[in-house]
Amino acid sequence: MTTLSTRRPPSSDSTAVVDTDYPVGPVPRSARRPTLSLVIVVAGFFFYTPTMVTGGTVATQFGFGSYLGLALIATVILAAYIALLAVASARTGLTTVLLSRAVLGRWGGKWASLILGGTQVGWYAITIGILGELVAAAFGWSVSWPVILVGGILMATTAYVGFKGIELLSWISIPAMLILCGIVFVRSMDHVGGWSGLMTVTGQGEMTAGLAITLMIGTFVSGGTQIGNWSRFDRGSTARVFALTAAAVILVQFGMLFFGGIGAAAFGEADFVTLLMTMGMVGAAVVLLVANLWTTNDNAAYAFGVAGAELFERPSKSPFIIGGVAISIVLALTGVADALTGFLVLVGILIPPLGGALIGTFFLAWRGVVPQNGALTGAPRLRLPGVASYLVGAACALASNVVGWGSPALIGIVSATVVAAAFGLAQRSQSTPEPTRIG
Template sequence: MDSTDYEHGTVPADQRKSWISIAAVWIAIGIDLSGAFLGIALASGMAFWPAILATVTGSLLLGLLAMACAYVGAATGLSTAMISRAVFGKIGGAVLALALAISLLGWFAVQAGFFGSNAQIAFTELTGLELPVQLFTAIGGVLMVLTALWGYRSISRLSTLAVPLLLILLVVGVIVAFAMHGASGLDAPVVATITFGGAVSLVMGIFILGVVSAPDMARWAKTPKQAMAAGFVGFFFGNSIIIVVAILLARVMNQSELMTIYFALGLGVIAVVVLILAQWTTNTTNIYSAALSFASINGRLNRRTLTIIGGALGIVIAVAGAADFFVPFILAIGVVIAPYGGVYLAAYLTGRRSPRWSAGATVPTVDGWAIAAWAVGILVALATTNPADGLGFGWFSLTTISALDGLVVGFVVYLALLPMRRRELPEHVESAADPATSAAAGPAADPEEARA
């Protein structure tokens, strides 16, 4: 199998894929056990309809943002980490790529922990034996790393298999639950412990890292328009389906573990296979994107070697109990990583014809203005996050969604600083090959513009 994933350059036109296959990858990523965990948390901390509305709102915002981020990936053909190099410069881009890689590695560890927890429940239900959760976490992590070694093509094939099975399982589970228990549990009173804005932030936070790193998959799209279609469908439906189903099942069944719910419905054996497959597809992409981010730091770094090293480290962190810090972690991701998405969207919008979007272009060592915009976005996200909801100060409120606040402010600040940035850092017109990107291939221009 071809293992070339063009981590140091652009994806050639003849290797690009249809939007349906890319959307399937994102849907498979979205339908995972962390989404189920969040849905159950929302069901226990909010009234039913506000929880559903928060889920739809957060997923809709993710879908719209994903369209923009996916466009940049398809138009440039570059990975998210390589885009950070174009935006922040060589050293600045390496710092951002490192931050992305660490975030993705942490998310891999959290997801592997969820896998281990649910696999342990399933094993105990089926055999009556209790084995340490760490064993299941380690086995799951190894499977995910092995799939990631083969790159995007392997992930796409696994997702194509998983998505239909996942959708069938979720729909059947809801139908059986309502048939057995009715709908009375939907209106059961709860103590409101999660605000609406906090809920939307959580819904966005669980997949905001996926949105920001959307170019890792979108660069495989045939055209930017197809990437945008895949982004909206993949992120809106992929993110909302599992959360809505988890809210419904948690309310109707009055349970707090998805695997336990499916065993109570008599669907345990099917759920074991399908939900484990779901977590497998999701977490494979996390370690894949983490390796891409690490590889972008230096042209001599090999993605497959980094996948093995990063995967081993992620498994160790997962076994140590990373899943216990799930909610604080996704809120921290929203605060730190979301503003970067706003910065690179603004950078591409205002300078997409610049040669710096070519993988081999010369770029500044550090673009301080872009880093300043990112830093301001982080500070605003911290300032608008309610301490009761997670990492933040709660000094004031903008949209009530802190992850969105940071992204929008990063975008706006970059535009506001643009005149000063242009005076200090004029666009480079040369495109001499850089050692870190010597494997580059293909133009950075929008493929559709090139045909015009």
């Protein structure tokens, strides 16, 4: 069995910087962690206030029953997509951007680092912008920039520590979030007259089902594509990684959409935190907001940290976390949070085809193992099958968005997966490369 690495050979006059989170190479078996650690980090990552805001926005456009059906479809698609990527990284020990290098080549891997790291910088900026606006509103402050500045710095600390810091924070914040969601659920049901009253709520009908699904997938398709950043630490079986990751995504993502939707349907307020404030729960709203956004933003900072390490081929994620946070704070101060819907559409076009190319190549073309010609060290600039799969998927997603047919995110995933599988079948008909696991 061959172990593949991206580290450069050490020289006599240089000292390698060691990052215990292995941002530029496979995680060794000795550093793997129990599956429960992965599940709690994923759950904390998906407890995300903007997902509830998106759910509330979509819920106002449909009857509540129809909305729940669309939310379930979006969640199942997202869960299957994320769980497959989790398995690929768990088996190889590689981050998503390193797996992208294996599939797309060195230049293709750089593109993956740019779009995955770049969108996470954008998410970080949007998140601290929302934090600043809502905390300022809660306390009646006229400016929000001090909250953006302080919050942006503090939220990066657990990412800087690494996987263990993110896991610890998730264990603290998730129970608090569940309690507050339960309170809103009870009050919403009382206000609207129970479940029967809720199902009579009608929507405005100004949004297509395809756009609704794309927006709900888009809330976490960028972060979800980078599930490999954490699943590579998992030491469980393939079946367990897939099942528990999918279950965590379904429970938490659908829960976020459900609670965001029920508040919008009952009170006509799409923003969950604003809803808490109108209920007189200002203190709870602030605690929820800080803990909830922190568990997501430290994951985002971690993601653009490892993406930067791959992009510039450096052995430590830390300087890229610092740089990305600085950029995010500047973006947040410019009001980037106001562009959330457009950002979700862009993410839904660019990111899902990458995941489709990875899934189609790893599971269907490579049959679950990376062949010798998929090595990271000495990889060619471009690997045509992977690059073509991504480009076709992105083109199909863009076309879907332009003509307004279907869900661009779903079409991008499926088309890229199919093209990657076709390349794999064509290659296997000519030769069968010797497989090997990375890590």
